[in-house]
Amino acid sequence: SQTIHQWPATLVQPVGSPLSLECTVEGTSNPNLYWYRQAAGRGLQLLFYSVGIGQISSEVPQNLSASRPQDRQFILSSKKLLLSDSGFYLCAWSEGTSGEETQYFGPGTRLLVL
Amino acid sequence: GQQVMQIPQYQHVQEGEDFTTYCNSSTTLSNIQWYKQRPGGHPVFLIQLVKSGEVKKQKRLTFQFGEAKKNSSLHITATQTTDVGTYFCAGGSWGKFQFGAGTQVVVTP
Numbered sequence: 001s002q003t004i005h006q007w008p009a010t011l012v013q014p015v016g017s018p019l020s021l022e023c024t025v026e027g028t029s030n031p032n033l034y035w036y037r038q039a040a041g042r043g044l045q046l047l048f049y050s051v052g053i054g055q056i057s058s059e060v061p062q063n064l065s066a067s068r069p070q071d072r073q074f075i076l077s078s079k080k081l082l083l084s085d086s087g088f089y090l091c092a093w094s095e096g097t098s099g100e101e102t103q104y105f106g107p108g109t110r111l112l113v114l
Numbered sequence: 115g116q117q118v119m120q121i122p123q124y125q126h127v128q129e130g131e132d133f134t135t136y137c138n139s140s141t142t143l144s145n146i147q148w149y150k151q152r153p154g155g156h157p158v159f160l161i162q163l164v165k166s167g168e169v170k171k172q173k174r175l176t177f178q179f180g181e182a183k184k185n186s187s188l189h190i191t192a193t194q195t196t197d198v199g200t201y202f203c204a205g206g207s208w209g210k211f212q213f214g215a216g217t218q219v220v221v222t223p
Contacts, residue, residue: 043213100144101211102159102162
């Protein structure tokens with residue numbers, strides 16, 4: 001069966017510091033991968049998605065970037081964190097090519113920027 | 115562009131009561147999915163509806179897809195404290211998949 005991992009689970013970082021969040025998926029090949037951000041008590045904002053290695057689509061301009069160095073690895077990065085980057089970061093995967101498939105979420109990383 | 119809206123944003127329910135949350139799209143959808151996020155947790159897929167007028171049930175939860183495939187509803191009967199959380203709908207259309215803002219459900223004993 002498929003599993004999705006995210007780490008770290010929680011992170012407290014100072015403003016201006018770099019960021020690297022990692023997501024890995026097991027039990028599937030060539031998944032679609034997604035990064036979402038969720039502010040406290042709010043909805044899901046799609047940040048990036050990837051349909052293959054090295055293929056990244058950005059949904060909103062921001063202080064963040066994403067990379068997919070391996071088939072089942074998705075990384076979210078920032079060179080300099082802002083206070084507004086605080087939130088709950090969720091990675092998700094899906095299978096298929098329609099763009100409308102069911103998405104399966106990882107446990108998330110809670111990021112607090114101080 | 116496609117917009118998916120959910121109402122209400124918040125729902126306070128007495129344990130044992132029924133309630134309904136609604137999802138409306140600005141465009142016709144090919145499918146709609148519902149997810150539940152428990153407090154402190156991550157969204158978990160509940161169900162997918164594809165056909166016009168489709169109705170599916172999961173125990174006390176009833177999901178419906180509108181005839182025009184532009185709206186959906188989730189009805190929960192005899193609400194329990196385990197129903198607390200945020201319910202998201204997500205609509206698929208023309209290769210795009212968009213989540214609504216969610217309905218946050220609070221259950222009082």
